[in-house]
Every structure is written in structure tokens, then in C-alpha cells.
Amino acid sequence: MDAAGFDQSWAMAFRLLLADPTEGMNLRNDVVHDLVDCPPRHRVALVPQSALMLLCTIDPPAPPNTDEEVVTPS
Structure with a gap:
């Protein structure tokens, strides 16, 4: 993430x-390794956010x- 310019x-x-x-929270581990049946919605909402x-x-x-001529097939 440092290489992409994100703050630490x-x-x-x-x-x-x-x-x-x-x-x-370690959500990745919980979900990928099926350690929880269904993570709490308030935690899951943080992932798409x-x-x-x-x-x-x-x-x-x-x-x-757009300066180049566009050729369309005939």
C-alpha cells in the first residue's frame, strides 16, 4: 500500500x-476458513466500504x- 501512495x-x-x-477483526480468516457461520452485518459492511x-x-x-481518424468496417 505504501507503493500505491496510501498513508500508513x-x-x-x-x-x-x-x-x-x-x-x-481478521474477517478474511474468519470467512475463508469458515470459522463463523455468518459474520455480523456491521463487520461485513466494512469490507465493501x-x-x-x-x-x-x-x-x-x-x-x-479523438484526433485520430476512426475507421469503421463496412
């Missing part, structure tokens, strides 16, 4: 949410170059 606090937040077995936060930080792709 964000890296820690994701680690605590998904992967830290001693201090965090975190994913949306990541998606919002991604730069959109550059628009296509």
Missing part, C-alpha cells in the same frame, strides 16, 4: 480489518485520443 494509517486499517489475528474507498482513489484511465 490506511495500511494499518486494512490490516486490522482483514488480516490481523491478534488486534484486528473499504473496497469502495480503494476504488475511489484509483485514477480513471485517460480518454481515447
Whole structure:
């Protein structure tokens, strides 16, 4: 996450949410290894919220170059 330009606090937040077995929620481990039947909704809601936060930080792709002539098949 450091290479992507995220602040260290964000890296820690994701680690605590998904992967830290001693201090965090460790949702990834609980769900992947079927340690809980159904995680609490308030914890599950944090996963898509975190994913949306990541998606919002991604730069959109550059628009296509409109100066070039577009050839359409006939």
C-alpha cells in the first residue's frame, strides 16, 4: 500500500480489518476458513466500504485520443 501512495494509517486499517489475528477483526480468516457461520452485518459492511474507498482513489484511465481518424468496417 505504501507503493500505491496510501498513508500508513490506511495500511494499518486494512490490516486490522482483514488480516490481523491478534488486534484486528481478521474477517478474511474468519470467512475463508469458515470459522463463523455468518459474520455480523456491521463487520461485513466494512469490507465493501473499504473496497469502495480503494476504488475511489484509483485514477480513471485517460480518454481515447479523438484526433485520430476512426475507421469503421463496412
